[in-house]
Amino acid sequence: xxxxxxxxxxxxxxxxxxxxxxxxxxxxxxxxxxxxxxxxxxxxxxxxxxxxxxxxxxxxxxxxxxxxxxxxxxxxxxxxxxxxxxxxxxxxxxxxxxxxxxxxxxxxxxxxxxxxxxxxxxxxxxxxxxxxxxxxxxxxxxxxxxxxxxxxxxx
Numbered sequence: 001x002x003x004x005x006x007x008x009x010x011x012x013x014x015x016x017x018x019x020x021x022x023x024x025x026x027x028x029x030x031x032x033x034x035x036x037x038x039x040x041x042x043x044x045x046x047x048x049x050x051x052x053x054x055x056x057x058x059x060x061x062x063x064x065x066x067x068x069x070x071x072x073x074x075x076x077x078x079x080x081x082x083x084x085x086x087x088x089x090x091x092x093x094x095x096x097x098x099x100x101x102x103x104x105x106x107x108x109x110x111x112x113x114x115x116x117x118x119x120x121x122x123x124x125x126x127x128x129x130x131x132x133x134x135x136x137x138x139x140x141x142x143x144x145x146x147x148x149x150x151x152x153x154x155x
Contacts, residue, residue, distance in 0.1 A: 027080070
């Protein structure tokens with residue numbers, strides 16, 4: 001069994017840890033951006049969140065949806081749908097013994113695609129920008145999954 005110090009000495013694992021940290025921080029930033037949009041648009045989902053705007057009927061008008069808030073939330077949901085699989089598959093990939101150059105290429109392209117996807121969602125940029133950035137990141141995850149299966153199952 002590999003010791004933790006062996007993993008940290010592994011350059012591919014360090015690359016995985018680096019780019020995983022970047023995409024997780026980006027995903028956490030989406031929560032802050034959602035909160036910012038909720039506060040600036042005064043659009044809240046829970047009654048207790050409106051307490052600073054008054055009570056009763058006055059506060060109820062802030063229990064609403066806002067297109068900008070919903071757009072950020074959809075971007076955050078898309079992160080969850082794509083970054084979580086990357087975490088698991090990327091870890092298995094990093095442990096499958098890929099070349100450092102190939103692993104860095106996978107991790108960097110995925111990270112760049114997710115950052116581009118966020119900008120495309122938040123600005124918003126015209127399609128196909130958002131769709132292409134999603135597809136590139138998705139293809140990277142599929143590529144890593146194929147490598148894991150090929151290595152583990154001799155496909």
